[in-house]
Amino acid sequence: MGSGSVLTSTKPTQIPTQEDPPSPSTSLLSFNTDSATDPSNPHHKNTTNSIIFISLVLVTCIALSAASAFAFLFFSSSSPSPSVPPTEISSASLQTTARPLTKLNHSVVLLISSDGFRFGYQFKTPAPNIHRLIANGTEAETGLIPVFPTLTFPNHYSIVTGLYPAYHGIINNHFADPKTGELFTMASHEPKWWLGEPLWETVAKQGLKASTYFWPGSEVHKGSWTCPQRFCMFYNGSVPFDERVDTVLSYFDLPDSEIPVFMTLYFEDPDHQGHKVGPDDPEITEAVAGIDRMIGKLIDGLEQRGVFEDVTIIMVGDHGMVGTCDKKLIFLDDLAPWIDISTEWVQSYTPLLAIRPPPGLAPSAVVAKMNEGLQSGKVQNGKNLKIYLKEELPSRLHYTESDRIPPIIGMVDEGFKVEQKRTNRQECGGAHGYDNAVFSMRTIFIGHGPQFARGRKVPSFENVQIYNLVTSILNIQGAPNNGSVSFPSTDRTLKNELMLQLPKLLQMKEGTRLYGIMMVFDEHRSQEVEVPGLPLLQETLLWTHRT
Structure with missing residues (x-):
């Protein structure tokens, strides 16, 4: 599909099927992590030589491939196909395994976002309410994978449309x-910017009620969605979190027919604190504890109304967070001996560098000069920034098919930042927006409710799958989207993916410990080599060998 057409259509990309080789991101959906392999087993301690290490990998292959032979169901029905408008899902297929509603007469999905909730934050401080949802629901065991770029608006809109940013326009x-040169900001509510069909529009189109509380794009009047005053809150960051929860709870005091079937709830924390102090500061633990209190308040309110077990709660974040410091800066002015990068060319600096050179200047020439300078060894931290023509970006990023994406994209390594010129500022904090393959960019996924298995751990998956998940739970017809046709399971085995990597593992030097495998991934990432199953292998080895 031509890039220009993206601005007026929502046609999804070709989605890998079981007959097509899956991308590294979708391959993570294919395996059941409910393995007999116990990560606390003493046989999974750090290896001291490559022979023992390879033996462990082979044992892992056998054990986990046996477990993965049993296909699991993430919820009680299959997701509709993304290549055409999904057909209506049989209610019988849902009712066979779903726990029956006890008080509500219809399904309700409450989608909660905690901005910048990096995967792992839930272990930083006691979070009894979040862990109650985990213990009695389904969790992405190693986190939810955001879309690229790992920024707030692109990811929130991908969650509710099932589309990658190149297709939903943000x-x-x-x-x-x-x-036109017109600027999009986080206050832009004109429908022309917001492509695709978000969940609240899908719900309204079918004559059902939806409510939104501060979700990007929800204020936009588009299609069947008119942002009704009663159920649609315009963003106001000063509204206390308690008030937001109270408002959502009040919807359950309405007559059953008036209760929205789909609701959203948004919290700015812990992203707000993460940008100020990074992911490892006590302020983060305080913010996470605050979010946990809000989840507790929500649970208490639902229990008081007798509907807690009837309501499907899906708790997610939009991205993770990584610490940044001045020593990890890259300055575009340092490229002056090779090429002058005007500030007028730059649409964003960091962590996603986006450049649109003026007419008459070939983007390919700019890319060549920039990379020449960055790789010369004469630019501070230059080797930590790689410049691409957008059509040459790794295909797994799905960041090509839109005229809105500038022709030149720069990607920095984790924790690095790009600025135009040197300043005297001294600043350490946190950032996101990096490659979505970076583990620190992962966030959380927790599902609790009648159609989620209790205590289930599932592999990581991309957030574009959530749209189909919600429409399936609500038993409504969704719009075309990029959600995988094979989600949540395929017939590929973990053994196959691991065996693909053994030749590389065998090249590891004597005495290489587990961190050596991370060097293998870093090497592939720096060379931008597309290796099937590589993120899966990394994730599996980390899971198998953690102590």
Whole structure:
């Protein structure tokens, strides 16, 4: 599909099927992590030589491939196909395994976002209410994978449309229309920016009620969605979290026919604190504890109304967070001996560098000069920034098919930042927006309710799958989207993926410990080599060998 057509259509990309080789991201959906392999087993301690290490990998292959032979169901029905408008899902297929509703007469899905909730934050401080949802529901055991770029608006809109940013149009938090020069900001509510069909529009189109509390894009009047005053809150960051929870709870005091079937709830924390202090500061633990209190308040309110077990709660984040410091800065002015990068060319600096050179200057020439300078060894931290023509970005990023994406994209390594010129500022904090393959960019997924298995751990998956998940739970017809046709399971085995990597593992030097495998991944990432199953192998080995 031509890039220009993306601005007026929502046609999804070709989605890998069981007959097509899956991308590294979708391959994570294919395996059951409920393995007999016990991560606390003493046989999984750090290996001291490559022979023992390879033996462990082979044992892992056998054990986990046996477990993966049993296909699991993430919820009680299959997701509709993304290549055409999904057909209506049989209610009988849902009712056979779903726990029956006890008080509500219809399903209700409450989608909660905790902005910047990096995977692992839930272990930083006691979070009894979040862990109650985990213990009695389904969790992505190693986190939810955001879309690229790992920024707030692109990811929140991907969650509710099932589309990658190139297809739903929100390709950054701020960007310019290439034809008119008009700027998109986080306060832009014109429908022309917001493509695709978000869940509240899907619900309204079928004559059902939805409510939104501060979700990006929800204020936009589009299609069947008119942002009704009663159920649609315009963003106001000063509204206390308690008030937001109270408002959502009040909807359950309405007559059953008036209760929205789909609701959203948004909290700015812990993203707010993460940008100020990074992911490892006590402020983060305080923020996570605060979010946990809000989840507790919500649970208590639902229990008081007798509907807690009837309501499906899906708790997610939009991205993770990584610490940044001045020593990890890259300055575009340092490229002056090779090429002068005007500030007028730059649409965003960091962590996603986006450049649109003026007419008459070939983007390929700019990319060549920039990379020449960055790899010369004469630019501070230059080797930690790689410049691409957008059509040459790794295909797993799905960040090509839109005219809104500038022709030149720069990707920095984890924790690095790009600025135009040197300053005297001294600043350490946190950032996101990096490659979505970076583990620190992962966030959480927790599902609790009648159609989620209790205590289930599932592999990581991309957030574009959530749209189909919600429409299946609500038993409504969804719009075309990028959600995988094979989600939540396929017939590929973990053994196959691991065996693909053994030749590389065998090249590891004597005495290489587990961190050596991370070097293998870093090497592939730096060379931008597309290796099937590589993220899966990394994730599996980390899971198998953790102590």
